[in-house]
Structures are given as structure tokens and as C-alpha cells.
Amino acid sequence: MRFADQSVIVTGGASGIGAALARAFAAEGARVAVADLNEPGAAAVAQEIGGIARRCDVRDREQIAALIAASEAAHGPVDVMCSNAGIANGVDTSFANAAGADPAAWQAAWEVNVMAHVHAAALLIPGMLARGGGRFLHTVSAAGLLSQIGSAPYSTTKHAAIGFAENLAISHHSGGIRVSVLCPQGVDTPMLDGMGGRGREGPQAGDGLLSPADAAAAALDGVAAQRFLILPHPQVAEYMTRKVADYDRWIGGMAKLQNRLYGV
Ligand SMILES: NC(=O)c1ccc[n+]([C@@H]2O[C@H](COP(=O)([O-])OP(=O)(O)OC[C@H]3O[C@@H](n4cnc5c(N)ncnc54)[C@H](O)[C@@H]3O)[C@@H](O)[C@H]2O)c1
Numbered sequence: 730m731r732f733a734d735q736s737v738i739v740t741g742g743a744s745g746i747g748a749a750l751a752r753a754f755a756a757e758g759a760r761v762a763v764a765d766l767n768e769p770g771a772a773a774v775a776q777e778i779g780g781i782a783r784r785c786d787v788r789d790r791e792q793i794a795a796l797i798a799a800s801e802a803a804h805g806p807v808d809v810m811c812s813n814a815g816i817a818n819g820v821d822t823s824f825a826n827a828a829g830a831d832p833a834a835w836q837a838a839w840e841v842n843v844m845a846h847v848h849a850a851a852l853l854i855p856g857m858l859a860r861g862g863g864r865f866l867h868t869v870s871a872a873g874l875l876s877q878i879g880s881a882p883y884s885t886t887k888h889a890a891i892g893f894a895e896n897l898a899i900s901h902h903s904g905g906i907r908v909s910v911l912c913p914q915g916v917d918t919p920m921l922d923g924m925g926g927r928g929r930e931g932p933q934a935g936d937g938l939l940s941p942a943d944a945a946a947a948a949l950d951g952v953a954a955q956r957f958l959i960l961p962h963p964q965v966a967e968y969m970t971r972k973v974a975d976y977d978r979w980i981g982g983m984a985k986l987q988n989r990l991y992g993v
Pocket residue numbers: 740741742743744745746747764765766767770785786787788813814815816817841868869870871912913914915916917918919920921933
């Protein structure tokens with residue numbers, strides 16, 4: 730029971746990795762607030778685990794403030810904030826123009842994959858510092874460390890999410906704040922259905938798809954160990970090493986992989 734009586738919020742908790750995180754934290758004794766755009770889905774998960782549910786669009790700081798207030802009223806000050814909601818949009822495997830996604834798609838990716846993390850931290854940091862600490866778990870992706878072949882908006886915003894999490898962790902380390910980034914490759918969730926129909930066979934699936942429960946188990950181990958980088962697919966560490974060792978060779982290798990997968 731590593732999280733007994735802890736107050737935990739999970740965004741994007743109606744589905745996939747978020748629902749698995751909510752279940753895993755509850756199984757370790759946490760009191761969980763499940764938030765999602767999909768209110769019935771969040772309510773079903775909350776009912777299953779004895780938590781509370783709230784409809785919340787994480788793009789909107791005021792809705793995150795209302796979520797935090799509801800969670801704190803039910804479960805006390807937030808110990809672990811899981812900013813997990815994310816979208817994989819702007820996928821174009823014709824590779825006609827990497828920058829060619831509609832500006833609205835870029836904006837949506839920015840707001841959900843990055844600014845939602847900023848909003849939650851902005852609201853929670855003062856209280857956490859006053860209490861001597863707190864934890865953030867940001868579901869990012871291996872795409873934030875490597876790349877997402879076929880989606881520049883996803884790659885770019887997931888890299889930005891890593892940048893924000895690093896800064897958050899550094900800025901508040903002395904205040905007892907600990908930040909973890911969950912960076913899997915493919916996880917078998919509904920998100921993969923939306924990726925141009927290629928989510929289960931694209932590069933993210935190359936090392937095998939994990940179950941959401943396995944990704945969540947890795948996440949809880951990482952948070953409990955106060956580890957910044959959580960890699961449910963351990964191969965990603967080797968890919969990162971190759972990338973920093975020889976960036977040009979890595980770009981060439983990724984281009985070859987794109988060609989092998991998509992013929993472009
Ligand atoms: N599935 C994968 O292969 C994979 C790999 C790496 C990282 N991720 C990341 O994991 C996270 C969870 O994705 P998933 O795979 O479980 O997908 P999913 O589609 O099953 O779940 C995402 C949930 O987020 C919710 N959501 C989307 N926009 C929202 C918003 N504006 N406000 C509130 N909720 C919103 C959706 O309603 C959905 O319930 C995402 O950040 C995703 O980028 C997924």
C-alpha cells in the first residue's frame with residue numbers, strides 16, 4: 730500500500746492509461762478523483778474504485794481549478810497530480826508536409842498535451858510548497874524523447890511536455906516537489922485507433938504494445954521511487970543514448986524506418 734490514504738487526481742481517467750492509473754492508485758489505498766471530458770466514462774471508473782468523478786476539459790484552467798477544489802473537498806490536499814489526458818492528432822502518413830496539419834490541430838495538441846500540465850502545476854504548486862512537497866506524474870510518451878513518425882504536432886508537444894516537466898522538477902526540487910514523466914511506446918488503448926488507422930502497426934508498436942495495466946504498474950513504481958524518467962519499454966533508454974551519441978545518424982535511421990513503414 731505505497732499510496733495509502735493519498736489524494737490523487739487522474740485526468741483522462743475514463744479510458745486507457747488513465748483508467749489503469751486510477752485503478753492502480755486505488756488498489757494501493759489512494760483516494761482518487763477521476764476526471765475526463767467523457768463524464769460517464771469517468772463516473773464508471775470512479776464507481777468501480779470508490780473514487781469521485783468530475784467532467785473536466787483540461788484545456789481550461791478554470792475547469793482544472795474546479796476539479797482540484799472538488800478533489801480537495803472529498804479527499805483532502807492533492808498528494809499526486811496525474812496529468813494524463815492527451816491527444817494524438819495531426820497524423821499524416823502521406824508525409825506531404827510535416828508542418829501541414831491544420832493550425833487548429835496544432836493548437837489543440839498544445840493545449841491538451843502541454844498547457845494542461847502547466848495549468849495543474851500553476852494551481853497546485855503553492856499549496857504543495859506550503860505543505861513541504863507533492864508529486865506530479867505527467868503522461869508524456871517516448872515520442873517526447875525520440876519522435877513520432879507521422880505526427881509533427883504530437884512529437885512537438887510531447888517534447889514540450891518533457892521540457893516543462895524538467896523545469897518543474899528542477900525549480901521545486903528543494904521544495905520537496907517530485908516530478909515523473911511516463912514515456913511508453915505503444916500501449917493498447919483507444920488512442921491507437923485514431924492514428925490514421927496505423928496506430929497498432931506504426932513505429933510505436935515496434936517493441937510490442939503494453940497493456941494499460943502494465944504501463945500503470947511501471948508508473949506507480951516510478952512515482953514511488955521518485956524517479957523522473959519512467960520507461961515502461963526499457964528499449965527507449967538505448968534509443969535515447971543512440972540519439973545523443975550521433976544525432977545525424979539517428980535522423981538518418983529514423984528516416985529509413987519511416988521509409989520502411991510507409992514507403993516515403
Ligand atoms: N496509447 C499509447 O500508445 C500511448 C503511448 C505513449 C503515450 N500515451 C499518452 O497516454 C495518455 C493517455 O492516452 P491513452 O492511450 O490512454 O488514450 P485514450 O484515448 O484511451 O485516453 C485519453 C483520455 O483523455 C481524455 N481527454 C482527451 N482530451 C481531453 C481534454 N481536453 N480534457 C479532459 N480529458 C481529455 C479522453 O476523453 C480519453 O478518455 C496520453 O497523454 C497519450 O499521449 C499513449
